[in-house]
Ligand SMILES: NC(=O)C1=CN([C@@H]2O[C@H](COP(=O)(O)OP(=O)(O)OC[C@H]3O[C@@H](n4cnc5c(N)ncnc54)[C@H](O)[C@@H]3O)[C@@H](O)[C@H]2O)C=CC1
């Protein structure tokens with residue numbers, strides 16, 4: 001049995017992950033924790049994650065669960081995931097991080113910490129989106145500079161970061177495929193007399209509303225034709241199942257910073 005600790009267990013992702021871990025025959029829900037001021041700290045996890053997970057009290061820090069687990073799964077926020085990664089690296093425990101909103105410096109810090117433990121860090125753990133990363137890079141290369149690239153992401157009203165981590169990664173893989181620098185090419189908002197669209201721009205636009213789980217569209221617009229490629233998540237289960245798959249995989253890896261494409265065998269090099 002692989003023993004799993006779940007961070008942010010009262011959250012949308014953490015609660016579903018805890019439930020699926022508790023239901024899995026090869027996994028044990030070894031620990032759950034929340035931020036120290038969360039009202040459910042000390043309560044049975046059943047109050048956050050339903051019946052299957054019942055029987056464990058929600059701890060108030062990663063330090064309380066590290067010793068009894070083999071892998072930590074963390075979908076909280078960029079800041080707390082980095083803090084938890086520091087603790088996991090010090091204790092020699094592999095980690096799976098699904099949080100988004102990391103800065104470039106945060107990612108460098110994560111890579112340095114992952115020199116001590118294996119860590120999967122990915123903005124989207126669904127199979128479909130990880131295939132999409134490859135498909136859009138191929139499409140961008142084949143279509144070349146005559147097609148304008150625009151990315152639109154749509155999420156629920158509660159999402160805190162923008163654009164989504166997935167939209168940023170889509171923009172990055174397309175920028176790499178087209179030999180563009182995303183820092184210079186990325187256009188994150190438009191308003192007023194903006195003039196003609198720069199040829200090398202990569203637009204990244206954000207919509208927020210209701211309970212939309214997550215949608216990403218990449219538009220390649222040429223003169224006289226266009227291609228639109230859309231991924232729609234129907235529920236959070238694909239992300240959660242991906243996190244469990246990543247946990248099983250990461251437990252057997254040497255130290256290093258991996259992403260979901262490594263887990264799925266889409267990418268082999270670090
Ligand atoms: N990689 C992927 O496939 C996916 C990534 N995400 C990302 O996962 C993150 C969480 O998303 P949601 O579950 O929707 O958010 P949420 O707000 O529902 O849940 C986050 C939980 O983390 C807890 N938390 C905050 N600081 C903490 C700390 N220091 N220690 C322990 N727990 C802490 C919060 O109290 C909250 O319960 C976001 O960054 C989101 O973008 C979301 C869905 C899929």
Ligand SMILES: O=C(O)C1=N[C@H](C(=O)O)C[C@H](O)C1
Pocket residue numbers: 100123124155159160163164165166167213214215
């Ligand atoms: O916050 C969310 O909900 C999601 N976040 C991820 C992101 O920022 O890309 C992935 C998914 O689309 C849901």
